[in-house]
Amino acid sequence: xxxxxxxxxxxxxxxxxxxxxxxxxxxxxxxxxxxxxxxxxxxxxxxxxxxxxxxxxxxxxxxxxxxxxxxxxxxxxxxxxxxxxxxxxxxxxxxxxxxxxxxxxxxxxxxxxxxxxxxxxxxxxxxxxxxxxxxxxxxxxxxxxxxxxxxxxxxxxxxxxxxxxxxxxxxxxxxxxxxxxxxxxxxxxxxxxxxxxxxxxxxxxxxxxxxxxxxxxxxxxxxxxxxxxxxxxxxxxxxxxxxxxxxxxxxxxxxxxxxxxxxxxxxxxxxxxxxxxxxxxxxxxxxxxxxxxxxxxxxxxxxxxxxxxxxxxxxxxxxxxxxxxxxxxxxxxxxxxxxxxxxxxxxxxxxxxxxxxxxxxxxxxxxxxxxxxxxxxxxxxxxxxxxxxxxxxxxxxxxxxxxxxxxxxxxxxxxxxxxxxxxxxxxxxxxxxxxxxxxxxxxxxxxxxxxx
Numbered sequence: 218x219x220x221x222x223x224x225x226x227x228x229x230x231x232x233x234x235x236x237x238x239x240x241x242x243x244x245x246x247x248x249x250x251x252x253x254x255x256x257x258x259x260x261x262x263x264x265x266x267x268x269x270x271x272x273x274x275x276x277x278x279x280x281x282x283x284x285x286x287x288x289x290x291x292x293x294x295x296x297x298x299x300x301x302x303x304x305x306x307x308x309x310x311x312x313x314x315x316x317x318x319x320x321x322x323x324x325x326x327x328x329x330x331x332x333x334x335x336x337x338x339x340x341x342x343x344x345x346x347x348x349x350x351x352x353x354x355x356x357x358x359x360x361x362x363x364x365x366x367x368x369x370x371x372x373x374x375x376x377x378x379x380x381x382x383x384x385x386x387x388x389x390x391x392x393x394x395x396x397x398x399x400x401x402x403x404x405x406x407x408x409x410x411x412x413x414x415x416x417x418x419x420x421x422x423x424x425x426x427x428x429x430x431x432x433x434x435x436x437x438x439x440x441x442x443x444x445x446x447x448x449x450x451x452x453x454x455x456x457x458x459x460x461x462x463x464x465x466x467x468x469x470x471x472x473x474x475x476x477x478x479x480x481x482x483x484x485x486x487x488x489x490x491x492x493x494x495x496x497x498x499x500x501x502x503x504x505x506x507x508x509x510x511x512x513x514x515x516x517x518x519x520x521x522x523x524x525x526x527x528x529x530x531x532x533x534x535x536x537x538x539x540x541x542x543x544x545x546x547x548x549x550x551x552x553x554x555x556x557x558x559x560x561x562x563x564x565x566x567x568x569x570x571x572x573x574x575x576x577x578x579x580x581x582x583x584x585x586x587x588x589x590x591x592x593x594x595x596x597x598x599x600x601x602x603x604x605x606x607x608x609x610x611x612x613x614x615x616x617x618x619x620x621x622x623x624x625x626x627x628x629x630x631x632x633x634x635x636x637x638x639x640x641x642x643x644x645x646x647x648x649x650x651x652x653x654x655x656x657x658x659x660x661x662x663x664x665x666x667x668x669x
Contacts, residue, residue, distance in 0.1 A: 259558065264551055277481075280449040296338065334367070362452075380455050429490040434447065458500055465504060473508045477517040485595075509599075530563045548588070550585045552584075
């Protein structure tokens, strides 16, 4: 193991790569044909320019997490820091500015309004209040975080309430271990809403957020960055559902076709809280049924991926040509990878279980914009027919043409595989900002103004 700040030079690393052990392992590994030779090629579809109006607003959600060393008198004490930002982008103002290029950066920033919610969470060797361990301190602070985070100044509902709505959809077939198992408790349980007690003789407190099981990854004596990443992804996705539930309470779902929601990363929940993915899917389908009835359109929700196997695969396809010697992925072409394609070309698997079945509440797509930028995104399963990876048929997803038209407008020329609202949200999430009026309040005011 290296010392802190010590890194291997290129030459030793190259020596490892050229070693007999590495080369022997590679010879035993499965190998795919080079993309564009004998390998199977995708069949992207060309999208015609959209003839209906695009949403007028974009809400982007992105988070950031970090860990810092602190002084408590105990060695290795750490505190985790998580921020989640939401950015509201007014596309009408963007269109006005686009008519007079080059755009003044100050005027462009005026089209964005952002709010950031920061939180500190106990890490290793940080014990708060009268809790018996750092792990239990973390559990309590996570519960308080969702209970206290203010999202909308006109709606006193909390992120905890939204989480507990999703908790109703958690599968009940499998009980989870007591959070105090580390202290010898052998009880198993279904965690309910609010605060409850373990049924053992000690009757210690159980938090509803224990159902996320994030605490099971807590390390008492080392870094908890992986656990903080789970907190961040849960917070981002609960925030998305919370905003939509606020729309429902305000009677604004009939205006939902005027808003698009962008989330950083795939539409999925990984790790200990993966069960949350299926619960989010249930709630999104319920809300979308109302939106579809009220507007005739579907919710526009997009996850944007900046790295990973799918991004690498799309990059490999960038210069590949089709049978007519034109680019396989020309401008405004879209492809929905099927389960079979994913398992045979991107992430090898011979499992009968659908790719991402336990973790994804949407499916991935590849899109080449009108300026030939590449975007790997995902869209949600908004009804039972959409909840499938069996076909690449775009017509199942009525929101996809609008999604792609938005990407044409918002794709970033500064960063690969990125769109402007996500970049803005990440910039705000990366640095703590003073909270002002909430994004949802501004959006609701704008939408209600349109009704008059």
